[in-house]
Amino acid sequence: MAENGEGASLGARIRGFGPVARKTLKQIGPVRLVVTALFLALGLLFAKYSWNIMLARDAERALYDVRALLASPHVETDPRIVMVTFNEETLRLTGRRSPLDRAMLARALTQLDQMKPKAIGIDILIDQPTPEDQQLIDAFRGMKTPTYLGLATNKTNSAFMTYEQEMFLRDFQKQTRPGNVHFTSIRLAADQDGVMRSWPDQPRELPPLMANSLTQGFPEYRDHQGSIRYRLPVNYERPVFDKLPVELIANPDLLEAFRGQIEGKYILIGGNIPDVDQFTTPASRMKDPATGRVGETTIGLEIHATLLAQMLDHFMFKAIPNWGLWLIAIGVVLLGALTAVGNMKIWKLSLLLIVQLAAVAVVPFVWQFNGVDTQGLPVFGWLIGWIFAYSAVGTAARGIGSEQRNFAASALGKYLPxxxxxxxxxxxxxxxxxxxxxxxxxxxxxxxxxxxxxxxxxxxxxxxxxxxxxxxxxxxxxxxxxxxxxxxxxxxxxxxxxxxxxxxxxxxxxxxxxxxxxxxxxxxxxxxxxxxxxxxxxxxxxxxxxxxxxxxxxxxxxxxxxxxxxxxxxxxxxxxxxxxxxxxxxxxxxxxxxxxxxxxxxxxxxxxxxxxxxxxxxxxxxxxxxxxxxxxxxxxxxxxxxxxxxxxxxxxxxxxxxxxxxxxxxxxxxxxxxxxxxxxx
Missing domain, CATH: 3.30.70.1230 (Nucleotide cyclase, GGDEF domain)
Incomplete structure (x- = not known):
């Protein structure tokens, strides 16, 4: 009997809600109702799609970069990967800036092959002839170490690779047969604001990305497009990845001296030249401890090394499903609307606002620190959506309240001055x-x-x-x-x-x-x-x-x-x-x-x-x-x-x-x- 009574009471309350809702809608009025609904819809769109809205997108990227930077793990120098680079000293010694001295590259490859690394990736485009080409071809033919030569195509990178250059590169690789040299994609794609935050897409007309090619054992990364996990050094005197100048590796007298640093490791060869193949990363927003400058860029070769390290760590950020983002956006808008109609004292309202703001600020950081990919998480959009909902519903509520107060004042005015x-x-x-x-x-x-x-x-x-x-x-x-x-x-x-x-x-x-x-x-x-x-x-x-x-x-x-x-x-x-x-x-x-x-x-x-x-x-x-x-x-x-x-x-x-x-x-x-x-x- 008690249950029946409670059910009947609940049913009566539900039936009674209809007239109250109709009365409330009538008090809001059609114009205010439409405007309120429009602002709620805009708030919901901001709370979900702010990464796709101009200006808001810039704020979202900046907030993400801060989260990504603070959540980046601090590590010692990675013992699995070594970068061999052409730097300014190399260019001074060879007197060649572009194309790079292929004779020195050939000598370095020969030396590296003797040091028995796991695999070698070359982030250098062989897209035009030089007098030293035959030396490099001979070196490639003799390689026992799996070696991957960077490939770019006119179709995927028409700004930097003409059809003729592509054809030259493909023909050059054919001449290395029956060597152990294969093509790999070196295509990196930054966001629209020029910052490298995500794994680049890998078109099927290109071979696997260099990190995929070198490992040959992680097929799940072939189509991975999540965020890159950058790492920071524990001590800035010991970088995340060792960089060895190519002229030292090419010196036969130093073969045994560097064997311990090369054997059994992944070797990435490329340029470390200012203004060439440089990328902005989330870390570019901080001051570089070595130079004291803000906005320091990262060479493309180090981006490849970072992707390779992430793959070797078997790490992928956990993605938030689209339906989850929708639920959060709806929740944020509802929270703003409910806060607006909550009849609270000013200190309670202030406390609630502080708690909500703290949640919006802290939750994304907690997720980022726990391996959740917060790139695409519309944190700034949540704030805007909340403000839209709070303002729209608050204005409507104040309008209703004003009408009710006017009605009450009018009613009181019939009996009171x-x-x-x-x-x-x-x-x-x-x-x-x-x-x-x-x-x-x-x-x-x-x-x-x-x-x-x-x-x-x-x-x-x-x-x-x-x-x-x-x-x-x-x-x-x-x-x-x-x-x-x-x-x-x-x-x-x-x-x-x-x-x-x-x-x-x-x-x-x-x-x-x-x-x-x-x-x-x-x-x-x-x-x-x-x-x-x-x-x-x-x-x-x-x-x-x-x-x-x-x-x-x-x-x-x-x-x-x-x-x-x-x-x-x-x-x-x-x-x-x-x-x-x-x-x-x-x-x-x-x-x-x-x-x-x-x-x-x-x-x-x-x-x-x-x-x-x-x-x-x-x-x-x-x-x-x-x-x-x-x-x-x-x-x-x-x-x-x-x-x-x-x-x-x-x-x-x-x-x-x-x-x-x-x-x-x-x-x-x-x-x-x-x-x-x-x-x-």
């Missing part, structure tokens, strides 16, 4: 379920006779009028910085002082109360034709303590205020009907207000309060002198000066439309000095 709504958006913890005691100014408004009116007109008209009225008064509350608490039919409850309090909250509330009455009058005047007369809007305003916060449980919350201050504001609104006033505020509001246009309207006792309260009516049309005179007159009456009542009566004669004043005079007659009126509401 703009500045408070923005503060809550910045500080969502304000919406936590808790209450706090705050000093607030509560405002309660009511539209006289609307319930009776609603029975006299069509329901559609009731809805139209009520919505228009509530919109009008809600805008008034928000415009004055108030928080809308609730609608009770046609009544509106609002307050100031929470969730944010301001020094002028009392002034804002009073001005809003006056504006709500005026908005109500405008609503009455603009009522549609045929609608019975609409009553006046009455407003009550009181300041006191209340418990303010979100109430209603986790599922449905409402930001509201609870307490006697809310009830008192409602009682003051109701008192307007009996006192013939439009707006009433309590003495606690007047104490906090800086406005000077409040005229006292005596004392009243309302339901729910044990003591009478002094009430005031805001009269912004009165001058300060008139308000002061009215206040002084009422105070004199409370002190027992009955002439004050006569002065009020004279005011009423002068202002016959002031019904609130007439009602005050009537109540003063009833309660006497210092008395109060009891309102049963």
């Amino acid at each position: 703009g500045d408070i709504a923005k503060d809550i958006m910045k500080n969502p913890e304000r919406l936590q379920l808790h209450g706090e005691k705050r000093d607030i100014i509560a405002v309660f408004s009511d539209l006289e006779g609307f319930t009776k009116l609603s029975h006299q007109i069509e329901p559609e008209m009731v809805a139209l009028l009520l919505n228009r009225y509530l919109d009008l008064l809600s805008e008034t509350v928000l415009a004055h910085g108030g928080t809308l608490d609730k609608f009770v039919g046609d009544a509106i409850v609002a307050f100031w002082g929470a969730p944010i309090s301001r020094p002028d909250d009392a002034d804002r509330a009073v001005k809003c109360a006056i504006a709500m009455y005026e908005a109500g009058e405008k609503f009455r005047a603009e009522a549609p034709e045929g609608v019975p007369p609409i009553g006046v809007t009455r407003v009550g305003c009181h300041r006191g303590e209340a418990i303010v916060g979100n109430f209603g449980g986790e599922g449905r919350i409402q930001y509201t205020a609870l307490g006697d201050s809310m009830n008192t504001a409602a009682r003051l609104e109701g008192a307007n009907k009996y006192l013939k006033t439009k707006t009433l505020v309590s003495d606690t509001v007047v104490e906090k207000s800086t406005l000077g246009y409040f005229r006292p309207m005596g004392r009243i006792a309302v339901s729910g309060r044990s003591t009478p309260m002094i009430i005031y009516e805001p009269v912004p049309d009165f001058s300060l002198e008139a308000v002061q005179q009215f206040t002084d007159t009422l105070r004199r009456f409370d002190d027992g000066d009955m002439t004050a009542l006569a002065e009020f009566e004279q005011m009423a004669v002068t202002n016959p439309d002031d019904k609130a004043l007439a009602n005050l005079i009537k109540r003063l007659h009833e309660v006497g000095p210092g008395g109060y009126s009891a309102l049963d509401k």
Whole structure:
């Protein structure tokens, strides 16, 4: 049963994902969705194919060269391979630069054959006649050691080998028969940037590469095109491969002296001449310890020796399969996208970015050090792909978040003033379920006779009028910085002082109360034709303590205020009907207000309060002198000066439309000095 329940729950979650996904896609919008998808696709292509993209390819090569150089093993001088070279000293002694002195080559071959090496490879093109050709042919004919003469063809190397030169070389080799001389390919091909990083391809129209020819036992290297494993010397005074000048090897007096260095070894013969057959390698990026120069090149003969050593070591870098590169590229893009939408604190995000960057930087080195071929590994492409994905998804997420915040701010803006709504958006913890005691100014408004009116007109008209009225008064509350608490039919409850309090909250509330009455009058005047007369809007305003916060449980919350201050504001609104006033505020509001246009309207006792309260009516049309005179007159009456009542009566004669004043005079007659009126509401 538990398993079934879990399965059902999982199925429900999966089914619920569809609407969420559709909602998210709708929020993204078609244009942003297309742009995001395009950038993700570009990021994926960079993460997979950066070795094939201009500029990015240069960065990838540079990063690989650093990895290859640092991972290169440091070795002692290789005891299996010896290079015999024509160098600058040889050229000086022979007076020949090109073609090389074949007589000296012939003498060296004869001497080498007597020293019994394993095999000899010659990286010299015999592509034109010289007077010493017969000496070299005779030497070749007498060779017992397997000897391999370099071959280049016009088809595979037209820039350096003409058809005629090729034909001369082939004919020359035929003349060495029945000797032990065979052709071998000496073709080396650098990358487009001129750096030798990989084994050259071996076209079938060419014989095997020199390393393949010399060993004759490693067929798997015939088509190998992985990276070259270069080696570095442990001590730069002892190179990886010994280089012996050809003039020393050609000297018969030194045959026994060099026998130990030649016997049983692979011998490679070629040029070691500056600016001739030179190649750039990954090591060219470092400073040469011998010369102190950066960018030192390597002779082609040493490249052949390196390939031969790698073959003899049976070493091949492990290739990463194409599907593996795709998986890594997809993973990198997904990682960037997930990082962008992760809602993390800045320190966690910073830590995650550092970890990811470290992984991108370290993993290729770990692989290279462990024999994985990282040439073709798009490390720079990973960074670019990650950035594309992070930027694209982050921009889309911020767009969605902005729309959601705008929607939330708009929703909050229907109940809260703009500045408070923005503060809550910045500080969502304000919406936590808790209450706090705050000093607030509560405002309660009511539209006289609307319930009776609603029975006299069509329901559609009731809805139209009520919505228009509530919109009008809600805008008034928000415009004055108030928080809308609730609608009770046609009544509106609002307050100031929470969730944010301001020094002028009392002034804002009073001005809003006056504006709500005026908005109500405008609503009455603009009522549609045929609608019975609409009553006046009455407003009550009181300041006191209340418990303010979100109430209603986790599922449905409402930001509201609870307490006697809310009830008192409602009682003051109701008192307007009996006192013939439009707006009433309590003495606690007047104490906090800086406005000077409040005229006292005596004392009243309302339901729910044990003591009478002094009430005031805001009269912004009165001058300060008139308000002061009215206040002084009422105070004199409370002190027992009955002439004050006569002065009020004279005011009423002068202002016959002031019904609130007439009602005050009537109540003063009833309660006497210092008395109060009891309102049963």
